Amino acid sequence: MTLSDDDLRARLRALDPAARPAPARRRPVPGGALAGAAAALLVVLATALAVVMATDDAPAPPPMALALPAADPSTASCLPVAPEFLADMPVAFAGTVVEEGPDAVVLRVDRWYRGGSAPEVVLTPAPDGMAALIGEVDLRPGEEYLVTATGGTVNACGFSGPRTPELERLYRQAFGD
Amino acid sequence: MANAKGSGPWRTQAGVRISAEAERERRFEDLVAGVRPSLERYLRRRLDPGRVEDVLADVLLVMWRRADEVPAAEPLPWCYGVARGCLANDRRGARRRLALVARLGRERAPVAADDADPALGDAMRALTAGDREVLALWAWEDLAPREIAVVLGITANAASIRLHRATARLRDEYLGRLGRDGSGPAGPPPEGARPR
Numbered sequence: 001m002t003l004s005d006d007d008l009r010a011r012l013r014a015l016d017p018a019a020r021p022a023p024a025r026r027r028p029v030p031g032g033a034l035a036g037a038a039a040a041l042l043v044v045l046a047t048a049l050a051v052v053m054a055t056d057d058a059p060a061p062p063p064m065a066l067a068l069p070a071a072d073p074s075t076a077s078c079l080p081v082a083p084e085f086l087a088d089m090p091v092a093f094a095g096t097v098v099e100e101g102p103d104a105v106v107l108r109v110d111r112w113y114r115g116g117s118a119p120e121v122v123l124t125p126a127p128d129g130m131a132a133l134i135g136e137v138d139l140r141p142g143e144e145y146l147v148t149a150t151g152g153t154v155n156a157c158g159f160s161g162p163r164t165p166e167l168e169r170l171y172r173q174a175f176g177d
Numbered sequence: 178m179a180n181a182k183g184s185g186p187w188r189t190q191a192g193v194r195i196s197a198e199a200e201r202e203r204r205f206e207d208l209v210a211g212v213r214p215s216l217e218r219y220l221r222r223r224l225d226p227g228r229v230e231d232v233l234a235d236v237l238l239v240m241w242r243r244a245d246e247v248p249a250a251e252p253l254p255w256c257y258g259v260a261r262g263c264l265a266n267d268r269r270g271a272r273r274r275l276a277l278v279a280r281l282g283r284e285r286a287p288v289a290a291d292d293a294d295p296a297l298g299d300a301m302r303a304l305t306a307g308d309r310e311v312l313a314l315w316a317w318e319d320l321a322p323r324e325i326a327v328v329l330g331i332t333a334n335a336a337s338i339r340l341h342r343a344t345a346r347l348r349d350e351y352l353g354r355l356g357r358d359g360s361g362p363a364g365p366p367p368e369g370a371r372p373r
Binding site: 001003005008009011012013014015016017018166 | 218219221222293294295297298301312313315316317344347348351352355
């Protein structure tokens with residue numbers, strides 16, 4: 001087969017990491033600062049995130065205090081996600097964002113890979129702590145995500161993200177079908 | 178980033194005449210409003226998300242210092258060139274950081290969202306960083322060779338040649354992969370996939 005420059009360019013555009021539907025990409029944030037973006041983004045902070053595993057038929061356990069595995073700048077770069085690293089994660093699930101607010105994002109769990117059975121997971125940003133921002137996952141209502149957590153802390157940087165076939169394949173390799 | 182002097186010294190007592198400094202600031206704000214979304218996308222394509230805001234701030238600072246050099250007609254390629262320099266600075270820092278965790282693996286490859294077309298993502302990764310940079314400027318920033326030349330600080334002719342060679346190499350790598358595994362996005366049937 002042949003492939004024209006235009007065709008090659010179009011296919012490359014499909015790989016554009018910054019290509020997202022423009023209207024929903026990011027909600028306006030006064031001042032444009034990341035610090036104000038908690039309502040629209042789950043920003044993974046180095047210091048803490050609280051995850052509440054809630055169930056419909058039992059009282060929700062108290063919020064769990066969470067911390068990222070390492071908060072120092074040496075981990076500020078994302079590393080390639082490999083199944084063997086994923087397999088170490090004690091908590092992993094596929095979920096759909098059903099509610100999004102300034103203080104919490106609620107995911108309905110579509111599938112638990114490991115570490116839980118609750119029908120919903122509530123992610124809440126820590127009240128403070130901008131010590132080391134190591135990644136962010138743009139959580140949008142109605143969209144599906146794959147999420148891992150260690151020690152109760154969501155892992156960003158490729159270990160959690162939108163439910164793409166590629167990430168799902170890695171999850172299946174790591175946690176089994 | 179903007180001048181923090183508020184309603185300060187550039188106004189006369191009557192508050193009417195705006196000094197050259199304020200005029201420069203106004204022009205700069207217009208410039209930033211025009212190019213900032215593109216610069217942010219440029220950085221998001223090449224950086225860990227957590228670094229984008231920091232490096233963007235560096236870019237805007239350099240642009241402010243060099244505001245008099247910005248080509249009025251086509252500022253964006255010039256601004257990409259500034260961003261490219263800031264990105265290189267950041268990566269030098271990142272390499273130092275990464276050295277501490279090198280045992281965990283390689284630095285993230287620059288093609289991050291290739292699940293739509295794994296063969297093309299693999300093909301990109303098989304190229305040199307120089308080829309990938311030219312191809313990304315061409316396809317993602319949507320630049321023409323003469324604009325790529327401004328970003329890279331080379332002649333338009335050299336940019337054309339580099340782009341031509343990079344597309345040829347990418348095409349070879351890509352079609353070779355499609356030919357081997359028959360996989361493609363919405364793609365060419367395996368039997369039709371042949372390296373040229």
